[in-house]
Amino acid sequence: MRTVLARIGIGSATVDTVLPSAEVVPGDSVNAEVHIHGGASEQRIGRMVFAVKTRYRAEEGHETTTIDRLTLAEDLTITPNQDEVRPVTLDIPYETPVTVGGVEVWIETELDIDWAVDPGDRDILEVLPTPQMAAVFDAMERLGFTLRAADCEADPYGRYATGRRFVQEFEFRPSKGAFADSLDEVELVCLPGDDGLTVYAEVDRRAGLLSELADTDERTTQFTVTSDDPDAIFEQIRSAIEDRA
Known part of the structure; x- marks a missing residue:
């Protein structure tokens, strides 16, 4: 061992x-x-x-x-x-x-x-990721996304959680599937806890230069994963991204 x-x-x-x-x-x-x-x-x-x-x-x-x-x-x-x-x-x-x-x-x-x-x-x-986090990552892969980067970044204003100096961001980019032509990337912040996994998602839509400069191409959402069923988690992720795409 x-x-x-x-x-x-x-x-x-x-x-x-x-x-x-x-x-x-x-x-x-x-x-x-x-x-x-x-x-x-x-x-x-x-x-x-x-x-x-x-x-x-x-x-x-x-x-x-x-x-x-x-x-x-x-x-x-x-x-x-x-x-x-x-x-x-x-x-x-x-x-x-x-x-x-x-x-x-x-x-x-x-x-x-x-x-x-x-x-x-x-x-x-x-x-290693918690089982719910692993199911979220598997769902992203099933949806055609590839993990491109994962980094810990400062969260000085408590955007995601109070009392924490940093959060970990996972950057996914679509390489195939239904979102390949409509999205540039999806960034996830996953906060596990006793009551489930809180997920913050920033969906970056594929748009023109003016939209990118004005940040109108980015939409955010938040949801909590409480199920341990991979298929249920997949549907929750798919629906969350689809609503912001």
């Missing part, structure tokens, strides 16, 4: 955090283990933290942000030659972006200790 290791040297002691797989899904919980092995002398850590991080595009370039963090231990004393395994459950936040189109997500171990060796070590995660 593939593992994700966050290995930090603390003097002569080591702390290894092992996840069962590098593949995660937003909204899931992952059971991990923290392996502690003491060195020749007793050492103390003020705090040991897992941080889930990514980058998003802002006006001044790309910025690194912390999606969520979990404190694994506080005031931890590692005794000489200590061998200990601590179970921990890591919740992968719903706002964690899918790792496609160059988007990266990683876990970074942060240690509150002055003499730790390279406390900025990180391990890459492969974030």
